[in-house]
Amino acid sequence: MYRMNGVDRRALSRRRFLSLGVGAIAGLIGAALGIPLVGYAVSPALRKSKTEWVEIGPVKDFATSIPQKAEYTLFKRDGWVEETAKKAVWVLSKDGQQFTAYDPRCTHLGCAYSWQGDRNRFFCPCHDGIYDIDGRVIGGPPPRPLDRYETKVEHGKLLIGAMYSVNANLERVG
Numbered sequence: 001m002y003r004m005n006g007v008d009r010r011a012l013s014r015r016r017f018l019s020l021g022v023g024a025i026a027g028l029i030g031a032a033l034g035i036p037l038v039g040y041a042v043s044p045a046l047r048k049s050k051t052e053w054v055e056i057g058p059v060k061d062f063a064t065s066i067p068q069k070a071e072y073t074l075f076k077r078d079g080w081v082e083e084t085a086k087k088a089v090w091v092l093s094k095d096g097q098q099f100t101a102y103d104p105r106c107t108h109l110g111c112a113y114s115w116q117g118d119r120n121r122f123f124c125p126c127h128d129g130i131y132d133i134d135g136r137v138i139g140g141p142p143p144r145p146l147d148r149y150e151t152k153v154e155h156g157k158l159l160i161g162a163m164y165s166v167n168a169n170l171e172r173v174g
């Protein structure tokens, strides 16, 4: 008989073995249930948003050689949050084939600008920023040409994608 301070050592070791075994099994079950739940709860927030193409309108509406302002509704999901927002874009096509879509915010401090057809320029009233028809800065404080969106045509409709900036030579930089 193995006794230690009045306690049976075999019984102690069996109890300890059972307790360790139960603990290990409980841990495995917890991991098996918990990891998928954590992944389910966290993954939408971590999922990287990909470029969404948004339909702006029929191509023929923009083939005018004059910048046209188009308004559209953007549906956006960010993690668990879903929202819709009213947006606008200025679209120019000089030949009905190539389209340039300008972000409607001035690159200085983000004010809304407008097209002044009689002066052939975009004008921002906040600090007198002036851009030519191609979005180049020709006056005032804007630090760079108008930002623009990627464009593509599908089934006669114009779509815009990711926004990017250009340098003074209208070469894409971002």
Ligand code: FES
Pocket: 106, 107, 108, 109, 110, 111, 124, 125, 126, 127, 128, 129, 140, 141, 142
């Ligand atoms: S925000 Fe347009 S010029 Fe300042």
